[in-house]
Amino acid sequence: MKLHQLKYVHEVAQQGLNISAAAVALHTSQPGVSKQIQLLEEELGLQIFLRNGKRLVGITEPGQQILTLAAQVMFDMQNIKRVGDEFTRVESGTLTIATTHTQARYKLPMAVQQFIQMFPNVKLTIHQGNPSQVTAQVASGEADIGIATESIALDERLLCLPCYEWNRCLVMPQGHDLMNERTITLEKISAYPLITYDFAFTGSTLVSKVFHDAGVEPNIVLTAIDADVIKTYVNLGLGVGLIANMAYDEKRDQPLHSVDCSHLFPNSTTYLGFRKDAFLRGYMLSFMQLLSPQVNQKSIEEALKGSS
């Protein structure tokens, strides 16, 4: 059993059961990939892929197990390489962050700016997605660190540290009726067309729960993936927007007015998560510290021990 073979099998699965595509991705020849997979299957005495004649059409059940284990092996190999890089004092490498739009747009820029100054030789990549995509990317090793709210903390493969808390605010055009209200309530909100995050997105399920528990049905006319889009439509007069409070800036969003809603909803916590079995490069720790100053080597070790 060779490492290549695991790599090949993994890549073929990634490429939608296409050996040719996998061969290209692996910078090698199709026959080589084909052969090695056959050899592996022969050695293990089972089929990894289901074939219809000469076409790969599926993955067998043991094949699924093997793919999972192969991914684990490759992740560990990556870890070993990282140990190498880390201890040779090579302050270069790659940092891949997976996060949601809100974080990427309103919370990360400061940390990112500081980071690229501290580590000019580290290539930084930001993957954007919804919270479950973020979680999946970190769990699979595609991303090193994930930053998202709530749901990311549920995955057992990840170690998650609380980063900061936030709440929501309403945004509305200047002169809107709600500006005159002394205290905003859910009922008052429900009287107007509402624009907020897509329901699959973080916090919104919590928001919908709050409305539901109060027996109030909000009048949602539009949902969007990010606050910028929401604000745009609020500007067009389509309704009031319910967004994360960090997404509103008085100066930048001047034509809009905002009203805090912290009294209506519980705080949400944004977590920073990474795989428990990942080897963390020094610069990865540094990035985490930029985001959440209380994070350090010790706190992570303690969290790792305390988990499970």
Added chain:
Amino acid sequence: MKLHQLKYVHEVAQQGLNISAAAVALHTSQPGVSKQIQLLEEELGLQIFLRNGKRLVGITEPGQQILTLAAQVMFDMQNIKRVGDEFTRVESGTLTIATTHTQARYKLPMAVQQFIQMFPNVKLTIHQGNPSQVTAQVASGEADIGIATESIALDERLLCLPCYEWNRCLVMPQGHDLMNERTITLEKISAYPLITYDFAFTGSTLVSKVFHDAGVEPNIVLTAIDADVIKTYVNLGLGVGLIANMAYDEKRDQPLHSVDCSHLFPNSTTYLGFRKDAFLRGYMLSFMQLLSPQVNQKSIEEALKGSS
């Protein structure tokens, strides 16, 4: 980076930093091992082993990390092999149990007997040790399943399922004063010389805690590794024995008399533990079921999800 290289490095560390011994264990030549380790070190750009001239004298810090990761890789490779064996319906293989004397002597025999009837082609090995050794063996992959009391459930790498509960009893020679007591108390016990398990052993720390909390100082004259030894010395009249109640059998231990102590100590739970990331062969599950009927594929999957 090759799998051999990781294997070699691992074996050299296992053999006490002796390349020659590692080469023998690996059925290969010394120069080969030496060379491959050098190549790996070169590729990673760091020293794994500390050398004094040509002698290996220690492991560097990155080396330590790499050894851990190498062990993980090898464990995963073993898992893959197991998937192969499992799905080719080869009902043969190896099952290594790590457990304490008490379990091996009084609880396992029935399960073992049934097991070898069900799976005559599976080679069964029992490793005996104290609870922390049991835990370590399972965690390192040397043993597939560990059976021990209390402390094994604390290791996060392992998934532990409760197996059964037990308590303790006093054993004494016929005609001993304590036989006439209607109710045994800690104070009455402390009036006589006591023989029990070594304090490093399971439950005994709990026992000592019970005595301590009650403010009673037992008069321990001898500690032993297993109940058979304890009973032997009780027979010789050296004192009364405090042992697991399953270690006393009225017929077999005829010259001795026993008194139940369940009212004095809380129940102890024996757990069955295995690595969370281990691929479990069918016969491993079967063995667990023999020991603890409520265990099955589903209960394990649920436990895995519920952990951490």
Added chain:
DNA sequence: CCATATTACGGCATGCGTAACGATC
């Protein structure tokens, strides 16, 4: 001086790439 690690070198297995073939859609 013995045990042990490294260097040198030749044979052999194995993986890779090109080319040809076969099958599926």
Added chain:
DNA sequence: GATCGTTACGCATGCCGTAATATGG
């Protein structure tokens, strides 16, 4: 007929083992 997977074959790489060398206890 185009795409894709498998088979065939020759070449190059790299690993292994033996022998020789160097070094530490």
